[in-house]
Amino acid sequence: MSPPRPRRFGRAALTAAAVVLLLSVPAAPARATTTFVVLQMNLCNSGLAKASCYTFGRAVDEAVQKIHRYPPEMVTLQEVCHDDVYAPGGWGKLGRAMADLYGSAHVYADFVPAFNRDTGSSYRCVNGQLFGIALLFHYTGGPVHRGWYASQDASEEVRAWTCATVVKARLTACTTHLSTNPDVALRQCHELMSILAASWALPEVIVAGDVNLRYAPGRPHNVQDCVPTGYDRRGDNELQHVFFTRNVQWVRGRIEPMRWTDHPLLYERFRV
Template sequence: MGRPRSRRAASAVLAVLLLCGPVTPPATAATAFKVLQLNLCNSGVAGCYQDGQAVGEAVTMIQRRLPDVVSVNEVCQSDLPRLTAAVGATAGYRFAFARRKTTGANIECTDGRGAYGSGIIVKEGIRSSGHGVYTAQDSGTEVRAWACALSEVRAFTACTTHLSTTATTALAQCEELVPSIVLAHDPTGSATTRHVVAGDLNLRYSPGSATSAQNCVPSGWFRKGDGDVQHVIARALTFVSTQTYAMYRTDHPAFVVNYTF
């Protein structure tokens, strides 16, 4: 009598496996992760201000680039709900309040548009966040600030800042933020937690200079810049590419950094 059909089928499958070798499971596709850095010059005081039109231009940029994180400098707190809505229905934001050195009060945008500063927007929402000012400050009237947020789903940390126009002070502020302040918002304390710090650092990449933007990048982190003063410093992400896009209602381009993880 011949072998049962089920045993013959099993033998055939085994023969195919032996011929083909071990089966390797398909590789997991890398997850894209995008950061958008903007400076909108929207206080109403600087000469680059264009009657708030930079906010609408930023909304269009967000809708076209679809970032996971947006860092936006020189904005009014009242601009953030509109920008956050453009990022997505689940997005949340945290604001960094710039303050007056003489009084400690918030610096206000013109025409009653609220507090002036920077915002960090996270598409997947925010679990916890914080903001503060630097120990190092220059001789000007503005107290420079930062804001950080821990994301709701993937538990990465994203921070924004707009640093001093005095390079030595800007470098000291950058070193204060990265990594100590950033890591303080990571409850895991893990070396593999993803972090991004974006902003107008008022520092340029200048090899050999004591105030090069690269000088505030700790070991294990890396920096990408727009060729001028906007930078993104990151950890535990894989760099893919950068793009800059012209903005016509502010004096800074939009800067995008693409990563995977």
């Protein structure tokens, strides 16, 4: 009679036990997500475009109302003056609107002026304040990266971009205002998306701004041509757009006319 083979049985028993143990280990909980509302607004508040869209600060007051009405986690702004965000001794009207919602200690802002190549210094509003773009957000805050595009048009205004860590280790958010020349705007858009391939950009990215490009399939300056692999886009059917990585869940959006500026409010709700 052949001797028994306990080793084979032992292996089978050990394998079965391992399977039972494996099946009994609870799955790692899914990462909690939270609502993340973005408001994108171009306020035309430099005072330089009096004939077309400047309304002597009323667009800023209207933007404050929008912030109070649709409490956002992030606001992206173009054509604003420094004092609209930061005023002497504290927040400007737009910063204060966010602080009203979350408290001053929990609101972060970054303002980047355009550069004026004619004067060799920062671009100014007619009131003498710096003119540019701004990113306002609620959440932890972190490193900020900003700059001016290598590609620029022939006008005196040198366009800028800014990005910040909004949710630590998770979310980078950016804003920009691109050239009114569509060839240059498309190059600048590609440049910004290339910048976001840098190691400091976090796994989740949201970019909102006035990119001066329309969705125009089959035409030379189609904003969709600037959407990188792994990103989606929402827009206002005109020149304002939000680009976001596909690991950011889009929930819904809306376009709401604004009375005191020539661009609508672009509202987008996400889960991050």
